[in-house]
Amino acid sequence: MxxxxxxxxxxxxxxxxxxxxxxxxxxxxxxxxxxxxxxxxxxxxxxxxxxxxxxxxxxxxxxxxxxxxxxxxxxxxxxxxxxxxxxxxxxxxxxxxxxxxxxxxxxxxxxxxxxxxxxxxxxxxxxxxxxxxxxxxxxxxxxxxxxxxxxxxxxxxxxxxxxxxxxxxxxxxxxxxxxxxxxxxxxxxxxxxxxxxxxxxxxxxxxxxxxxxxxxxxxxxxxxxxxxxxxxxxxxxxxxxxxxxxxxVQIHPTSLFTPKPGRAFLISESCRGEGAMLLNAQGKRFTDELQPRDVVSAAIEQQMAKEGSDHVLLSFSKVPKDEIVSHFKHIYEHCLAEGYDITREPIPVVPAQHYFxxxxxxxxxxxxxxxxxxxxxxxxxxxxxxxxxxxxxxxxxxxxxxxxxxxxxxxxxxxxxxxxxxxxxxxxxxxxxxxxxxxxxxxxxxx
Known part of the structure; x- marks a missing residue:
């Protein structure tokens, strides 16, 4: 050298x-x-x-x-x-x-x-x-x-x-x-x-x-x-x-939960803008998904603490399938690769550091x-x-x-x-x- x-x-x-x-x-x-x-x-x-x-x-x-x-x-x-x-x-x-x-x-x-x-x-x-x-x-x-x-x-x-x-x-x-x-x-x-x-x-x-x-x-x-x-x-x-x-420092409310190490995969806020809902372990909505990110992240953290869980659920049931596979094509494909079909089932999400x-x-x-x-x-x-x-x-x-x-x-x-x-x-x-x-x-x- x-x-x-x-x-x-x-x-x-x-x-x-x-x-x-x-x-x-x-x-x-x-x-x-x-x-x-x-x-x-x-x-x-x-x-x-x-x-x-x-x-x-x-x-x-x-x-x-x-x-x-x-x-x-x-x-x-x-x-x-x-x-x-x-x-x-x-x-x-x-x-x-x-x-x-x-x-x-x-x-x-x-x-x-x-x-x-x-x-x-x-x-x-x-x-x-x-x-x-x-x-x-x-x-x-x-x-x-x-x-x-x-x-x-x-x-x-x-x-x-x-x-x-x-x-x-x-x-x-x-x-x-x-x-x-x-x-x-x-x-x-x-x-x-x-x-x-x-x-x-x-x-x-x-x-x-x-x-x-x-x-x-x-x-x-x-x-x-x-x-x-x-x-x-x-x-x-x-x-x-x-x-x-x-x-x-901003914490984003929704990254795909995984126990694997490495960069967290973001689940875009526009998913919630188009109708995706946050659910607790019982499948019930627990917050207004379109509040500011810090408010939604805090609500998720509180829900996880209440349940003793390491994630909550994000459901796309209210989002039309054609919107999912066109607007959210890459999120859909990534989740499929991780074993989740967001057109059929909710996915586990957790807050992650996102922006400074x-x-x-x-x-x-x-x-x-x-x-x-x-x-x-x-x-x-x-x-x-x-x-x-x-x-x-x-x-x-x-x-x-x-x-x-x-x-x-x-x-x-x-x-x-x-x-x-x-x-x-x-x-x-x-x-x-x-x-x-x-x-x-x-x-x-x-x-």
Whole structure:
């Protein structure tokens, strides 16, 4: 094994190849050279596992309901400006995905078909069968692989960041941070990583983007891939980069129960949105399945404790068979492989760690408290989700704020972006009025 360090240079290094990292790369100016890293294979990113779908504001009258659903689910601890940006950017993001070839389910007239999940007051979720994450990630990956300015390195793990004293003239990002009284004495200029052969790789870059996922790999039972071990959090702590809400971890109510070790298989919330019911050992319904995830998970835990059992049951008896084998095709097939026919019998389910609402603190531009360092996706905390994430907001939030990171990187270099911003930076008209009212709601209302 060689002890020599391989030195690489690029304009932007992106750590992570899920939807956040890929969409960021697609939104960067083509003049910039980009290196992307995947800790394992690209197929082992949590974006591939997302089942339910991606939210969208599908009408002007949906701004306030969408906002309220997100706040209520997040226990009103959400950062209002982030929620506003996510909702107003949603339609342009969905249009962009469709233009990139993402195949969302359609109605007979060709319009987008929406499904509903827990804590949503209406159906507003675009989906592709029960593999929406894989559909979006695959199409984004196909598009990124066609870019001559982007190079992907698989099986390459970030160990640290490169920092230097910040003697540069104040940039837009640094100026924003000074205004927030943040430390700008050091500046990120890339990362240090190692490949499969343990060889050290030093990548110097004028902008670094963390898109390396959450913390599921640190849990005994999680729907995440085991490689997601909070690498960015560890490095952020070592460099005094601000973190936020690191105790905000979401437990998903329904993963398929099995005594076998390994990643838990998710049973999408959209199953309950389409009529699947939670039953106790006597076959009786014991909770409202469409409450927020933390509420449903708590109800299941209480039921298991009451019965002294290690799971409850999920029945698809109210879901039409053709809906099961089309909309939930992969869940149906996986359960069959495990010995359960969900068209004929209930399946055993149990809560599992699913999502991390906290992370590396970022602003509305996805900038961290260290200049030239951005964080996006589940690695970051922009405050959208509050204390508990609304179902199917994760893919949308990741795409919106990864795009904003790319735009900020381009703006600092006075370069045009492939997909310019089509929504206003701040709400106007009726949306501005609704936004102001939501900003006045105190967190205490959910106590």
């Amino acid at each position: 060689s002890n020599q360090t391989e030195h690489l240079t690029c304009d932007v290094v992106i750590v992570g190849c899920g939807v956040a990292g890929l969409y960021c790369a697609l939104n960067l100016p083509r003049q910039l050279s980009v290196i992307m890293l995947s800790k394992t294979s690209i197929e082992e990113c949590d974006s591939m596992l997302a089942q339910g779908g991606i939210c969208v504001q599908h009408g002007d009258d949906d701004y306030a309901p969408f906002f309220e659903d997100t706040l209520r689910t997040g226990h009103f601890e959400n950062r209002r400006e982030s929620v506003d940006l996510m909702i107003r950017a949603s339609r342009s993001v969905i249009k962009n995905l469709v233009d990139l070839g993402v195949d969302f389910s359609r109605n007979h007239d060709g319009s987008l078909r929406y499904t509903r999940e827990g804590a949503h007051s209406r159906a507003r979720i675009c989906y592709h069968e029960d593999t929406t994450g894989a559909e979006i990630t695959t199409k984004l990956l196909d598009a990124v692989r066609k870019l001559p300015n982007v190079h992907i390195h698989e099986n390459t793990c970030m160990d640290d960041i490169l920092v230097k004293r910040n003697n540069d003239e104040p940039s837009l990002q640094a100026a924003r941070q000074v205004c927030r009284t943040r430390n700008t004495r050091e500046r990120c200029y890339g990362i240090v990583a190692h490949g499969k052969n343990e060889r050290t790789i030093s990548i110097a870059a004028s902008a670094t983007v963390w898109a390396c996922g959450g913390i599921g790999g640190t849990y005994k039972r999680s729907t995440n891939f085991p490689c997601l071990t909070g690498d960015a959090l560890r490095i952020a702590q070592a460099h005094d980069i601000a973190l936020e809400h690191t105790d905000y 609402m906290g992370g590396v603190h970022v602003d509305r531009y996805s900038a961290t408290t260290m200049p030239a360092l951005y964080a996006i996706g589940e690695t970051s905390c922009n405050g959208v989700h509050g204390k508990n994430r609304l179902a199917s907001n994760s893919l949308l939030e990741s795409l919106v704020f990864s795009q904003r990171a790319a735009w900020d990187i381009a703006r600092e270099r006075h370069l045009p972006t492939p997909f310019p911003q089509t929504y206003s930076e701040y709400p106007t008209g009726a949306e501005a009025k609704a936004y102001k009212e939501f900003c006045m709601i105190k967190e205490a209302v959910c106590a």
